[in-house]
Amino acid sequence: MADLVNHPATRDQAKVMNRFDITKRMLDLLRQDEAVVGGIGYTNFDLWAACGGRRRQNFYMLGSMGLAVPIALGVAIAQPRRKVFALEGDGSVLMQLGALSTVAARRQSNLCIVIMDNGAYQITGGQKTMTEQGADIVGIARASGLAQSAWAANEDAFVELVGLSLREAGPWLIGCRIDNQKPVDTTERDPSRIRDGFMRGLGVRG
Ligand SMILES: Cc1ncc(C[n+]2csc(CCOP(=O)(O)OP(=O)(O)O)c2C)c(N)n1
Structure with a gap:
């Protein structure tokens, strides 16, 4: 297991996977209370699709690139007993690289990117x-x-890494190479409904 992180696959070695498929595999591992923040781009479309829009602990970023990690970090700081996931596209994370060192400097143990x-x-x-x-x-x-950053070599390694991030202290970062398939569905386009649902899902709005 430690080999996944200590001797990780390189980007070139990592299998090209499908975004909907691995998002679904990730959601299947969650109990209920973990928060998941989907970044702008098709990442949040497949997050929406993978739960049929029903998971209230999900937040879907619609406006600006690079904010999945900062938003997830804020949630992780506010609710330290909750595990928080940030799902972000490569283009978006490249636009906000400073967020990675902020997460590292804070040693945000309940966060997985x-x-x-x-x-x-x-x-x-x-x-x-x-x-x-x-x-x-x-x-x-x-x-x-x-330091706990690794490419997922394939779907099994991805599932193992997500499981590891659920059991052991982070912060974690899992790199996934994905194909260019279109997402399975389209996220609801009403930001206030998304915000309200998420706040209820996190128990901060009755
Ligand atoms: C600051 C900013 N610049 C540009 C855009 C326009 N825009 C929205 S999504 C996107 C591409 C996102 O790419 P990536 O994060 O790699 O996700 P993918 O589309 O590949 O799923 C762009 C350029 C934006 N919303 N915000």
């Missing part, structure tokens, strides 16, 4: 991101102080 790396800004037309030209998000995360 999952990066969906398709090498593209897929939702806006598939323009290439810098991960297609050598930027390695897991390498960047490690150099930012997130």
Whole structure:
């Protein structure tokens, strides 16, 4: 198990997986109370699809890139007994790299970041991101102080890493290479409903 983190796969070795499939596998591992923040882009579309829009502990970022990790960090600080996941696209995390070192400096033990790396800004037309030209998000995360960062070599390794992040103190970062399949559904477009549902799901609004 420790090999997944101490001797992780490289980005090149990591299997190209499907975003909906691994998002579903992740949700299947959750008990109920974990918060999941989906970043803008197709990441939050497949998060919505994977639970049929029914999971109230999910938050879907619609407006600006790079905010899944900062929002998830805020939730993790506010509710330290709750496990919090940030799901973010590669284009979006590249826009907000400082968030990784902030998470590392805080040693935010209840936070796990999952990066969906398709090498593209897929939702806006598939323009290439810098991960297609050598930027390695897991390498960047490690150099930012997130020692427990690893590429998921395949679906089984992904499930193991998520399980590890649920059992053991973080912060964690899991890099996932994903294909360019379209998402399975479209997230509801009403930010106030998303916010209200999330606040109820986290027990901070009656
Ligand atoms: C600050 C900012 N710049 C640009 C946009 C327009 N925009 C929205 S999503 C997106 C691409 C997101 O790419 P990525 O995070 O890799 O996710 P993917 O679309 O591949 O799922 C862009 C450019 C935005 N919403 N915010």
